[in-house]
Amino acid sequence: MKILIPIDGSDSANRAVDQVIATASLLKDAPQVFLLNVQWNIASGNVKLFINHETINDYYREQGMAALATARKKLDAAGLAYTYHISIGTPAEAIVQYAQEQQVDQITMGAQGQNALSVLLLGSVVSKVSHLATVPVLIVK
Numbered sequence: 108m109k110i111l112i113p114i115d116g117s118d119s120a121n122r123a124v125d126q127v128i129a130t131a132s133l134l135k136d137a138p139q140v141f142l143l144n145v146q147w148n149i150a151s152g153n154v155k156l157f158i159n160h161e162t163i164n165d166y167y168r169e170q171g172m173a174a175l176a177t178a179r180k181k182l183d184a185a186g187l188a189y190t191y192h193i194s195i196g197t198p199a200e201a202i203v204q205y206a207q208e209q210q211v212d213q214i215t216m217g218a219q220g221q222n223a224l225s226v227l228l229l230g231s232v233v234s235k236v237s238h239l240a241t242v243p244v245l246i247v248k
Contacts, residue, residue, distance in 0.1 A: 109139045109211040113202045113236070116144075116174030119217030123247040124178045127215055128185045140189035142178055143205050144171040145198040167195055199235030206242060215245045 110127055114120045124142075131138055146167045171193030182189045194201045206214055216233055237244045 108134055108136070108213065109141065109209060111141045111143060111202070111206050111209065111211040111214045112178065113143050113145065113198070113214070113216055113232075114175050114178045115198075116177070117217060117219070119219055119247075121177050121181065121217070123215045123217040123245075124181050126245070126247045128181060128187060131185070131187055137187065140182060140187055141205070141209055141211060142175055142182075142189055142191040143194060143202060144174045144191070145194045145196060145201040146171055147198075148195050167193060198232045199239060202232070202236050203239045203241075206240060211242060213243050213245060214240055215247060218246050218248045 112120070112123050112127060114124070127138065127140060149163070149166075175191050175193075179189070179191065192205065194205060202214065214236060216236060219231055219233055233244075233246055237246070
């Protein structure tokens, strides 16, 4: 089974990792785990005039690795193999695209604790992924 866990570094996302670890022993074979961190694209407009492309990519990499650190430690401690990837773009769309590219069987996500106003104005990443994904989405509280 291929499982994608989007990681933003939050406690909620790390609870999704805990859920995958806890249920891995119930599966016949160890799951193939994919960790994905999505960085918002900040390199638009005039930003590129003042900061070079390499510096921007270094920033994405540093922020992504920091967000993935706890999840990676948890999976290492549990002895579960995984791959990780840092993507740039709009989170929900990037998550669904990566899930399709890797042909995952399930997306396991932490429920995000956004306030009602931001959900109303922007929608949550979780709800957008649930709407756009073609595979089951397990939401962990």
